[in-house]
Amino acid sequence: MPSKKNHVTATINGQSVEFLCEARQSLLEVLRDTLRLTGAKEGCNNGNCGACTVIMNGVPVLACLVLAVEAEGATLTTVEGIADQGHLHPLQECFLEGAALQCGVCTPGFLVTAKALLDKHPNPSEHEIRFNLANNLCRCTGYDKIVKSVQEAAKELAAK
Amino acid sequence: MKDFRYAAPASIAEAAKLLAGANGSARILAGGTDILVQLREGMKDADLVVDVKRIPELAELTYSPQKGLRLGASVPCYGIYEHPELAKAYGALVDAARIVGGWQIQSRASVGGNLCNSSPAADTIPPLIAHHAYADIVGPGGHRNVAIENFCTGPGKNVLQPGELVAAIVFPPVLPHSGSAYERFIPRNEMDIAVVGAASKVQLAKTLDKIEFARVSVGAVAPTPKFCQEASEWLAGKPLSEETYAQAGELAKKVASPITDMRGTIEYRVHLVGVLVKRTLTAAVARARQNA
Numbered sequence: 300m301p302s303k304k305n306h307v308t309a310t311i312n313g314q315s316v317e318f319l320c321e322a323r324q325s326l327l328e329v330l331r332d333t334l335r336l337t338g339a340k341e342g343c344n345n346g347n348c349g350a351c352t353v354i355m356n357g358v359p360v361l362a363c364l365v366l367a368v369e370a371e372g373a374t375l376t377t378v379e380g381i382a383d384q385g386h387l388h389p390l391q392e393c394f395l396e397g398a399a400l401q402c403g404v405c406t407p408g409f410l411v412t413a414k415a416l417l418d419k420h421p422n423p424s425e426h427e428i429r430f431n432l433a434n435n436l437c438r439c440t441g442y443d444k445i446v447k448s449v450q451e452a453a454k455e456l457a458a459k
Numbered sequence: 460m461k462d463f464r465y466a467a468p469a470s471i472a473e474a475a476k477l478l479a480g481a482n483g484s485a486r487i488l489a490g491g492t493d494i495l496v497q498l499r500e501g502m503k504d505a506d507l508v509v510d511v512k513r514i515p516e517l518a519e520l521t522y523s524p525q526k527g528l529r530l531g532a533s534v535p536c537y538g539i540y541e542h543p544e545l546a547k548a549y550g551a552l553v554d555a556a557r558i559v560g561g562w563q564i565q566s567r568a569s570v571g572g573n574l575c576n577s578s579p580a581a582d583t584i585p586p587l588i589a590h591h592a593y594a595d596i597v598g599p600g601g602h603r604n605v606a607i608e609n610f611c612t613g614p615g616k617n618v619l620q621p622g623e624l625v626a627a628i629v630f631p632p633v634l635p636h637s638g639s640a641y642e643r644f645i646p647r648n649e650m651d652i653a654v655v656g657a658a659s660k661v662q663l664a665k666t667l668d669k670i671e672f673a674r675v676s677v678g679a680v681a682p683t684p685k686f687c688q689e690a691s692e693w694l695a696g697k698p699l700s701e702e703t704y705a706q707a708g709e710l711a712k713k714v715a716s717p718i719t720d721m722r723g724t725i726e727y728r729v730h731l732v733g734v735l736v737k738r739t740l741t742a743a744v745a746r747a748r749q750n751a
Contacts, residue, residue: 305465322465322508325495345496349563358537358566364495365567366488368465369510412562433649434561 309370311336312380320367327351327362329370330377338378338407342436349435352408353377359415361434378407381414389455390414390448397448401439408435413449422453460499467510471517471597471626474509479599481507483621489517489533490567492560493576516626517571524548527632529595532571532625536583537562539570549630550746551586551639551658551739558582558643561650571625577611580679584611585658586641588676588686592630598623608676611683636663636671638746640739643678644731653679654723657711657735659743661694667751670694670744675707675736680715680728687711690736704740708733 304319311334320329327344330336330353342350344363351362354376381388390413393399400406409432416423416431423431428449429442437445468474478485484506486494497503511517517533522544530539536556539545546553552570559568559582573583574594587607594605599622607628611617619625639660645651656678664671673694675687690710697703717728 321462323460323462323498325460345499346492346560346564349561352563355566358535359563360566361492361563364492364564366465366491366495366508366510368467369488369491369512371467415562430649431562434563 305368307368307371309372310374312376318367322366322368324367325363326353326355326365326367326370329367330362336377336379339411340404340407342404342408347436348405348408349412350405350408352411352435354411354415357415359412376411376414378411381410388414388452389459390417390452393448393452393455394445397444397451399440399444399448405435405437405439409437409445413452416449417453417456421457423449425450460495461501461504463498463505464507465510466507467513469513469515471514471624474511474514474624475597475599475622477507477509478624479622485509487511487575487624489569489572490535490564492564492568493572511624519627522548523632525632528630530570530628530630532575532627533569534571536565536568536570540565547750548633548637549586549590549639550743551589551641551660552583552630554641555582555586555656555658558649570628574607574610574628575617575619575625577613577615577617577683579611579614579682579684580653580656581684582641582643582653582656582678584684585656585676585678586639587628587630588684589639589641589658589660589674590630591660591674592628594625595627595629596623597626602626604629608684608686613682634662636665636667636747636751637661638743638748638750640742640746642735642739642742644735652722655679655717655728655731655735656684657732657739659736659739661740661743661747663699663744663747663751667699667748669696669698670703671696673707673740675711675740677711677715677732677736679722680717680732682716685714687714687736689713694740699744701737701741704737704744705733707740708736711736 340350342348486505643653643656
């Protein structure tokens, strides 16, 4: 049964945004195809890989497993909203310096989940980092460089 | 994904009306971590998706040591493990909420949804059974309560009739000297489906030297999560010893009728029931002593 388009208002990366969507459209589809925020990646599109992670109302979620209509009234942060006025976030700097990426498809998801983690636990243990990043898959790096880069970023943020 | 209509009612009455008017072609959306995958992959169909997260009664978690816990059906897993008091009273539930999927799944997935999805391997259902919880179901005929061990009727199947929804899961208050634990076996560290899961809850005698009352439950070893009645009843009055826990594990194996699949063979799963019941009883007793 076709439905009329739904009107949604949300705050994305600090700006109030309005969009129209079909009920069946995922938040990921709308972010990428309607709003042209292509940072969140479509990896598996079934909740396994974490490449589409965004922060919704303070918690990390998989944009492929959220309907865009559910975002009505929500506050969202995508990877595009992590840098501050052209200055990379310490996580982004540390990922670059620590070579925590190769192909880069998983990177936006890792950055967003790691940002949510450091916002909540500024000084996580290695175990906490690995446990909280378990819903983000990387097939290139073997994870060690990602974990080390998150640890480095935590140190930099603590020194600020 | 095939298109559907979407509604986000603000009350149970409104939700019930929508469900009743949909002639069974409506699906309930809480965290969406199962239903959106099932709709996208064509495993399920919907003309109408009813988002229940804006219904206050379903989004609320209320707890007091005297009255127990009322867990709204759409409360996400992280709302459970971040609650400051629940770990002491409902350890097995908190253990399970922490390991359902990964963090992003726990941000959305609810225990009510996990129950209604009715997977034989659902992590949160054995804890609900061990905690002696019941589902508060609302439908055209009003409210009815169903004990969790009677809720699931087969893989992906349960007692809900068209037009009904689970409003909340209700847990009795926990008496002193009690503790509980959930563990699952998976071949990875995180993010996997249970090969076997087990939850145990114990209430110790005031003297702290024997079990007064216990409830044991296992998952992924039958078409539905199972209450281990014989093992639970046998545990009453038994001393706190490795032998007691091992014997309860042997008795718990009687309810296991698993299948062989890519996650494990029948023999392996039955063996794991013994191992995990023993481990969770050991952990539950240790927590009960701490809580005393």
